[in-house]
Amino acid sequence: MxxxxxxxxxxxxxxxxxxxxxxxxxxxxxxxxxxxxxxxxxxxxxxxxxxxxxxxxxxxxxxxxxxxxxxxxxxxxxxxxxxxxxxxxxxxxxxxxxxxxxxxxxxxxxxxxxxxxxxxxxxxxxxxxxxxxxxxxxxxxxxxxxxxxxxxxxxxxxxxxxxxxxxxxxxxxxxxxxxxxxxxxxxxxxxxxxxxxxxPAERQQKFTEVNTGADIYISEYNIFMGHVLNGKNEKLFPENMKLLVHWNLRDELKSNYGTEKGPEKQRIIAKVMERVISQEIPQIVINNDKVEWNPFQNKVYKEGKEIEFHPEPDTRYAHLLKNFKALKDIDSYCPAGMDTYIKRKFDGEMEISQPEVEELFTRFLSSPYIKKVAGLIKKRVNRDLEPFDIWYDGFKARSGIPEEKLNKITRQKYPTAAAMEKDLPVILMKLGFSKEKAAFITSRVAVEPARGSGHAWGAEMRAGKAYLRTRVPADGMNYKGYNIAIHEFGHNVEQTITLHDVDYYMMRGVPNTAFTEALAYIFQDRDLELLGLQESSLGKEYLDTLDTFWSAYEGMGVSLLDMQVWKWLYANPEADTHQLKEAVIALAKETWNKYYADIFDVRDQTLLAIYSHMISYPLYLSAYSYGDLIKFQIKQYVRGKDLAAEIERMFSQGRLIPQLWMKNAVGIEISTEPLFQATEEALNHFK
Ligand SMILES: [Zn+2]
Incomplete structure (x- = not known):
């Protein structure tokens, strides 16, 4: 983010x-x-x-x-x-x-x-x-x-x-x-x-207010997993494990591939997510480690005794609705081509139209490669696929290394935010930046401990600094936090290059957020290498391809849902919170049934609706999937070339329109084709 x-x-x-x-x-x-x-x-x-x-x-x-x-x-x-x-x-x-x-x-x-x-x-x-x-x-x-x-x-x-x-x-x-x-x-x-x-200023201010409210709601929405029970009322997670919805929940789910009791833990996490989406989640279990919760039977226990509870009163959807209303209140000040938030977000901000985005995603989601990749995953997990396998993480090299081992390394290396800040130049030099360039970029980045899962906030003047906010618990940065921090650092590097190295201040930045996500992913992909844990590279390239493919499959569905929800909001501007909730659930099932039900052999799933971005960053999600494609094309292009030099060359172009930027960067426009081709090669490799 x-x-x-x-x-x-x-x-x-x-x-x-x-x-x-x-x-x-x-x-x-x-x-x-x-x-x-x-x-x-x-x-x-x-x-x-x-x-x-x-x-x-x-x-x-x-x-x-x-x-x-x-x-x-x-x-x-x-x-x-x-x-x-x-x-x-x-x-x-x-x-x-x-x-x-x-x-x-x-x-x-x-x-x-x-x-x-x-x-x-x-x-x-x-x-x-x-x-x-x-x-x-x-x-x-x-x-x-x-x-x-x-x-x-x-x-x-x-x-x-x-x-x-x-x-x-x-x-x-x-x-x-x-x-x-x-x-x-x-x-x-x-x-x-x-x-x-x-x-009018008051309308701008209104949006800032409601959006900040949504942001706070999301960043303080934790589940104490040590107090969440399985169907038989047993505890499977560490006592003090506190996970932010949805990022930490999803990442914990991912990290449980290939572990003992992995699928059982993953089923618990998926159930928690479903209860959040349906808002059947007991209010009392949010951010509270004083009760036990069985999400399957949806029962709450205090000191061993079952207690009554109130479900969360659709707060999640109230925030989404407030964002919608504040943004819609701006519509009437816009010309015909920009008179909905959907148009402003896509034609205006992303500079790719919403129908074009939807067409690209739909084409991808209908690809015959999905069934083939799913078949490969089924073989690798040695069981039938379950809905939470949209987050299958086993194509990553790191899945083989126990999380505790990684936690130990990152906690020791980064006990504080300051320790990470000090290490940033070394990280850049490991990626191939010169000593001078690394020193310059990192002199413009400050690391601070985040309340939420972390973010990168760039400067808007050359005299300013970019901020890398990352979660650092008292016992040091755990691996999940480190992994996110490296992602955010990628954003900071983009923010710094595109402010300082462009020909004109007016060109600062990237064509749209997908481009900064692409660089953030490229950094994040190298997190183990940066810890000196590079595993054998045999087949890694193919694994990376399949990982990107599966991530795009998941992300594009989530993003498609996000777009459908906004279309529904515009078609039903008078809807109340409850109706919005029902609509999101219905649309989530519809999207699932169209593009996932056959692959997973189960219908009417709602998991696609768990993303926090849907609540606090309206219509941001498509940036991730474009980021997947852009990342993939850039990664393919820089293979065997000097990564740091290519990053500097590409990102110092500044804010051209997306397709021109991409053409200058890698020779062709943004497309699903390179990923499809590479997926076919990867599938052949694993045959
Ligand atoms: Zn990001």
Whole structure:
């Protein structure tokens, strides 16, 4: 997970995606009596400017003036003030325009960078394992200091000057110009993405508030596994094992492949997940080690005696619904092409349309290779597959090493967050980075103990730092925590390279979150190697392929469900929490029955709905599956090449559109084909 997504959502809310159409007839602004610029005024302004600046600039003038007109409100000035503003503020010569670009860039870096830093600092107590959360911490943690920035920048005309001189290009236009644009033209286009709409500050603030609420709910949702019983009321897990739903539960499930009583423990975990999804989970067992719980019979015991309980009152779905409502409240400020969160998330943020994503996932989920890989898994586990085997982990080299052995190593190596921070340069050098580069990157990364499972939060100014937050219990970092920390460190490296090594600040970042996930996975895959535990590499390449294939199979189903849930929400905007719960369960079963039931020979399973991201990071999940594909293509490409040099080359491209970035990086666009081909080879190898 990448924490800057919160900021990313904010940045998008306040800028990228909420362009006001001049042709919009109805909407909040009309209701509030805000003027929409009239066509004759726009036409007159354009012709005045063309006369002044020359016919050859007509296209740019036309585009810019129309965009400014769409953003202009009565409070910004009269018709003639609009015309005067445009004619005076339009920069004619390319040299001066570039100077303006550099000035604006510099100031945006100051604003973004420092507002980001304020958010990092205000949320420290919420995110770090540094004591009890006080109500005041929650107030400050959910306060968005930048909520009014956008309003201010419109009021002082900075937004208009930017939009007038650096117009916005739609995804289609960007795709069309992709190959021809120079680095500078791309940077100008990215500046054109900044001011597209005017969302009232209170609506931005509302989303930040409800999303923070969902985040806290998720990060404090632990199950004490030492107090969870099997069907015969026996305890199978260590007494003090505390697992966060769902990440730790899933990872514990994965780590039990090939262990004694593995399947029995896995069945318990899957049952716990089902009770969370159905919200039949007793409220009293959440975050509580004072009772025993048998999730199969759903009975709770205290000091050996069965006690009455209340199930969790659909809180999980209440958070999802609140996120939906807050995001939907922004819709009416958006143009036709961006007027749902689904469109903003995919066309806008991911820069790949939702139907395109769904088509790719559906094609993958219908692939004949799934049955073949499932057959191989069945052989390897030596039993019929069960639904929790969507998380089959046996294609990983590490599954052969006992977890306790790994825990011992990581606890000793990383007793504190500071110990990990100190080791970061060594980690990078092991991956092939030069001493200087490793020193530079790690001088920009701070490691801190996380309250939740961990995250990476990047800087937004070159003077800032990226944060690696990871869970470090009192007895040191366990293997699971270490594994996640290496993943997060991959994000930090991306965050640092794409901020410092791009040609223009406006190009900072990656095309979308899938690209940062790809690098995080590439790091995470090498976690054992970094501990000096590289196992025999015989067949490892094939195992990696099958691991990615199975992970994509699981992830794409989960993501498909996420998308179906959001489509359902938009079709049923008045639904209450209970109806939403029922819908999620029904859609989970439907997705299961379509793409998993035949493979696992069991119908109506709900497990796909356990992901926490569905609750606290709306529609984020597809980034993981794209990450799987992108990771795979990059990994194939860098095989035998210098990994560090390739990472620097690829990621210093900055935020191009996804398919162009990928083509430059590995020679072809994002596709399932390379993975299918490699899966066929791997299956032949294991025949
Ligand atoms: Zn991640």
């Amino acid at each position: 990448k924490k800057s997504i919160i900021l990313f959502i904010f940045v998008l809310v306040c800028s990228l995606l909420f362009h006001h159409c001049s042709g919009k007839e109805e909407g909040q602004d009309q209701q509030k009596g805000v003027m929409t610029m009239e066509e004759p005024v726009i036409v007159k302004t354009i012709s005045t400017l063309v006369k002044k600046s020359g016919e050859e600039k007509r296209a740019r003038i036309e585009k810019s003036v129309r965009q400014v007109a769409a953003l202009w409100q009565a409070s910004d000035g009269s018709n003639s003030e609009f015309e005067t503003f445009c004619t005076r503020s339009f920069i004619e010569t390319e040299d001066e325009r570039h100077l303006g670009f550099e000035k604006l860039s510099g100031y945006f870096e100051i604003l973004n960078g420092n507002f980001n830093k304020i958010s990092v600092d205000l949320q420290r107590t919420l995110h770090l394992d540094i004591g009890v959360i006080h109500p005041v911490d929650q107030l400050f943690g959910s306060y968005n200091p930048g909520a009014h920035l956008d309003d201010d920048l419109f009021r002082n005309k900075i937004a208009f000057i930017t939009a007038l001189n650096f117009p916005f290009y739609s995804l289609q236009e960007k795709m069309k110009s992709a190959a021809q644009w120079s680095g500078k033209e791309w940077a100008y286009a990215r500046m054109g993405d900044i001011f597209l709409s005017r969302i």
